[in-house]
Amino acid sequence: MSNLIAEHICHEYGDSGILVDFTSATYEDRWQQAQALGDALRGSAEPGLLDVVSTYQNVFVSFNQLLASHKSIMDVIEKLIKSKPAPRVATVFNIPIAYGQEYGPHLEFVAKTCGLTPKQVIELHSGEEWTIRFIGSPVGAPFLDGPKIPVSIPRLTTPLARMIPGSVALSGFQTIIYNAPSPGGWQVIGRTPVQLFDLNQNPPVPYHPGDRIRFKPISQREWDAWSKPFHEVTL
Amino acid sequence: MGRLEQTISRGNTLSAATIQVERAGYVVVQDLGRTGLGAIGISANGAGDQSSARLANTLVGNGDGAALIEIIASELMLKADSDLLIAVTGAAKAVEINSISHNTHETLVVLSGSTIFIPAPKSGQRTYLAINGKIQAPAMLGSVGPDSLLDFGQRLVSGMKLEIETQFSVGLLGSDFSLFRFNFPSPNYSSEIRLRATVGPDADRLKAGVAGLAGQFTVLPQSDHVGMRLSGVDLDLVVAGEILSRGVPIGAIEITPSGELIILLRGRLLTAGYPVVAVLTRSAIDQATQATPGTKISLEVVSMDVARRELAEKEESLGKLSLRVAQAFSTRGWKKLLSPEHASFNS
Numbered sequence: 412m413s414n415l416i417a418e419h420i421c422h423e424y425g426d427s428g429i430l431v432d433f434t435s436a437t438y439e440d441r442w443q444q445a446q447a448l449g450d451a452l453r454g455s456a457e458p459g460l461l462d463v464v465s466t467y468q469n470v471f472v473s474f475n476q477l478l479a480s481h482k483s484i485m486d487v488i489e490k491l492i493k494s495k496p497a498p499r500v501a502t503v504f505n506i507p508i509a510y511g512q513e514y515g516p517h518l519e520f521v522a523k524t525c526g527l528t529p530k531q532v533i534e535l536h537s538g539e540e541w542t543i544r545f546i547g548s549p550v551g552a553p554f555l556d557g558p559k560i561p562v563s564i565p566r567l568t569t570p571l572a573r574m575i576p577g578s579v580a581l582s583g584f585q586t587i588i589y590n591a592p593s594p595g596g597w598q599v600i601g602r603t604p605v606q607l608f609d610l611n612q613n614p615p616v617p618y619h620p621g622d623r624i625r626f627k628p629i630s631q632r633e634w635d636a637w638s639k640p641f642h643e644v645t646l
Numbered sequence: 647m648g649r650l651e652q653t654i655s656r657g658n659t660l661s662a663a664t665i666q667v668e669r670a671g672y673v674v675v676q677d678l679g680r681t682g683l684g685a686i687g688i689s690a691n692g693a694g695d696q697s698s699a700r701l702a703n704t705l706v707g708n709g710d711g712a713a714l715i716e717i718i719a720s721e722l723m724l725k726a727d728s729d730l731l732i733a734v735t736g737a738a739k740a741v742e743i744n745s746i747s748h749n750t751h752e753t754l755v756v757l758s759g760s761t762i763f764i765p766a767p768k769s770g771q772r773t774y775l776a777i778n779g780k781i782q783a784p785a786m787l788g789s790v791g792p793d794s795l796l797d798f799g800q801r802l803v804s805g806m807k808l809e810i811e812t813q814f815s816v817g818l819l820g821s822d823f824s825l826f827r828f829n830f831p832s833p834n835y836s837s838e839i840r841l842r843a844t845v846g847p848d849a850d851r852l853k854a855g856v857a858g859l860a861g862q863f864t865v866l867p868q869s870d871h872v873g874m875r876l877s878g879v880d881l882d883l884v885v886a887g888e889i890l891s892r893g894v895p896i897g898a899i900e901i902t903p904s905g906e907l908i909i910l911l912r913g914r915l916l917t918a919g920y921p922v923v924a925v926l927t928r929s930a931i932d933q934a935t936q937a938t939p940g941t942k943i944s945l946e947v948v949s950m951d952v953a954r955r956e957l958a959e960k961e962e963s964l965g966k967l968s969l970r971v972a973q974a975f976s977t978r979g980w981k982k983l984l985s986p987e988h989a990s991f992n993s
Contacts, residue, residue: 422847425925426953428895430847453685462684464893464916471893473684476957477992481950547891548687548915549795554891593795610786614686 417444417492423481424471431470431488441468442544443498446620448488451496457487465620466545502622503540506588507629507637508579510536510601514634517567517598521581525562532600533628535560540623541586549593551608551616555586555624570596577602579626590616601626604637663728663779663810671720671766673802675781676774678711680789684916690896691912692791694718694871694935695772696928697960698736700989701830702776704968705733705753707975709987713781713790715802717773719938721766722802729816730756731778731983737770737835737936751832753971755825757816770835770936778983779812794871794913813982826974830967838862838942841930843899844953848921851885851901856924856947858883859899863907867939871913874934876943878905891917897926897934899945909934927953929960965993 417433417440424430431448433441449465452472459479464471474484510533511518522529541557564581574580574589580597589595590608603626608615618624667673678699679692693699693716700710708714715722717738734741734750741748742763748754750773756762764773783790783800792799802808845856852858863876884905894900898910900920909926910918911934924947926934937943948956972990975983984990 423844423950424847425844425895425897426927426950426957428925430892432847449685461681462690462893462916464684466892466917467890469890469892471684471895473681473895476954477961480954545891545917546685546687547917548689551687591795592797615787616686 416495417448419444419492421485421488427476428471428473429481429484429488431472433468438467443621444468444492445470446545447496447498448491449620450499451491451494452487455487455491457484460484464545464547466547499619499621501542502618504618504622504624505627506603506605506607506624507633508537508601508603508626509629509631509634514602515579515600517580518600521560521564521598521600524564525560527560532558532560536586536600537626537628540625543618543620543622543624545620546616546618549589549595550591552587552590553607553616553618553624556584557586558584560584564598566596567598570594571599574599575602576608577604577606579603604629604634662782663726663730663812663814665730665762665777665808665810666725666727667722667802667804667806667808668725668761669721669723669804670802671722672718673720673722674716674718674792675713675783675800675802675808676716676791677713677789679791679912680787680793683787684893687916688787689793689795689913689915691793691871692789693772693774694912695736695774695932697932697964698772698833699774699776700964701751701967702733702735702774704964704971704989705735705751705828705830706731706776706778707971707980707984707988708776708778709985710989711987712776712985713783714777715775715781717764717775719766719771722762722764722773722775724762726756726758726760726762728810728812729758729814730810730812731814732756732762733776734764734773735776735832736773737767738764738773739768739832740765749832751830752828753826753974755816755819767835769837769938770833771938772936777810777812778814779810782809782811818978818980818983826971828967828970828974833936835936837940838944839933839937840944840946841934842927842946842948842953842956843897843924843930844927844950845947846899846922846924848889849923851887851921852879852923853883853885859924859945859947862942862944865937865939865941865943869939871911873900873911873914874909874937876907876909878902878907880905887921889919889921891919894918894922895925897928897931898922899924899926911935928957965989969993
């Protein structure tokens with residue numbers, strides 16, 4: 412990242428929200444700047460801050476208008492951007508995953524769409540670490556860049572009403588993990604037996620944006636060895 | 647009067663009051679939702695019409711965010727097994743206590759053994775029933791409100807009992823049975839509404855800018871707590887193109903690739919990739935959640951200053967009401983019924 416102050420534009424977004432748009436030249440810079448500002452805002456204890464959602468190149472902030480204003484929050488944003496917050500140190504998570512069959516009913520479709528075999532898709536998907544770009548809905552889902560497949564994957568024509576928790580799914584060139592039995596429209600290629608979202612933990616998900624995930628393929632026997640598969644755990 | 651005297655002799659210590667659910671349509675235990683969890687992808691949810699929910703709690707001496715009952719486009723019949731202090735706000739036009747009709751938007755006393763009936767609204771969608779004290783309900787991540795993605799929430803079904811920790815008992819009334827008349831205006835829900843909005847970041851996706859939002863839109867039946875779907879705009883007037891996923895406010899008005907408009911409500915996901923052409927003001931969001939399918943909506947684009955002023959005025963009027971409630975409670979010697987979170991302590 413350059414030493415210059417990150418280029419950005421602040422917009423008032425509704426009567427109690429602000430959208431920051433980073434405009435630096437590279438995708439990586441914009442994303443890092445958005446994430447660093449998000450972390451800095453969350454750590455700022457600024458009165459009236461409600462939600463801070465940082466994504467690829469944006470930070471959306473909502474505030475309580477009794478305690479803050481567009482102006483007071485924008486002032487804090489400018490101050491924090493000038494202080495050039497440092498990015499977090501990344502952690503790498505190894506996530507076991509059973510690919511295909513009942514665990515990943517759409518693996519065949521994804522392979523066919525890419526002109527690859529299911530095995531090749533698995534190799535691409537588990538062959539590298541993928542960066543968590545942000546955490547979003549539903550319920551703490553990590554949005555990962557990757558795998559590097561040749562063709563963008565379309566969403567399901569009819570979204571599933573209830574994803575099995577732990578489902579690992581693709582859309583476009585991205586992967587997410589469904590943590591809860593929510594509806595979902597992404598193509599499911601596998602499932603992890605690990606419960607990533609845990610209400611007894613604070614925060615309930617162990618990963619942050621910027622952390623990396625590497626998927627480790629497991630066999631049916633290894634799957635069975637997980638004593639309490641996530642899909643049997645009631646949230 | 648015999649029964650009333652008997653009730654008085656029971657004293658007025660903190661007790662677990664109970665109510666029995668006799669009949670319930672779509673009714674849930676609710677509060678103002680989960681805020682501040684956007685960074686971990688947890689939606690806000692909570693009462694659709696936040697100002698009506700806050701008003702109901704304020705009228706019974708509770709904090710704004712206390713658990714209360716939300717009744718969605720249906721009816722509710724309860725039997726009180728204890729004396730209760732209640733208030734009903736939102737869509738219902740009346741509340742029947744032992745078949746006698748009372749005003750909504752007022753503080754009401756319910757004697758033990760009474761039946762409370764809240765009929766389904768003729769217009770509007772959401773009715774709130776607040777009860778002085780604390781409704782006992784499990785919370786998740788700081789809220790009792792339902793979250794369909796977390797598979798969490800308490801729906802009221804007939805035969806169920808609710809417990810409320812309250813200090814209220816009719817003994818507190820003394821001889822003064824005259825009740826309250828706060829005369830807080832009860833809203834009217836019309837089949838044609840005007841919603842205020844400010845300009846969104848992608849207004850230029852409409853060839854005419856926000857002027858492209860002139861005219862009437864119809865609320866479609868596929869609407870829910872995540873989003874209200876409206877009949878759309880002519881696609882010829884829309885500039886196509888993707889938007890990178892980013893955080894969106896509640897009240898954002900999105901244009902889908904098919905030209906349909908979606909107003910995001912409190913169950914919205916945290917990020918979205920559709921262009922946002924305008925954002926409803928906070929009180930317009932409350933109004934929108936009261937609109938039934940078929941309602942005609944017109945959008946009035948206002949400046950941010952107007953939106954901010956409207957928000958400040960709304961808060962001020964709720965603050966004033968809370969002070970009147972606090973005063974009325976104190977005059978009757980009911981100070982202990984006021985929660986430390988009651989809005990009057992911040993006004």
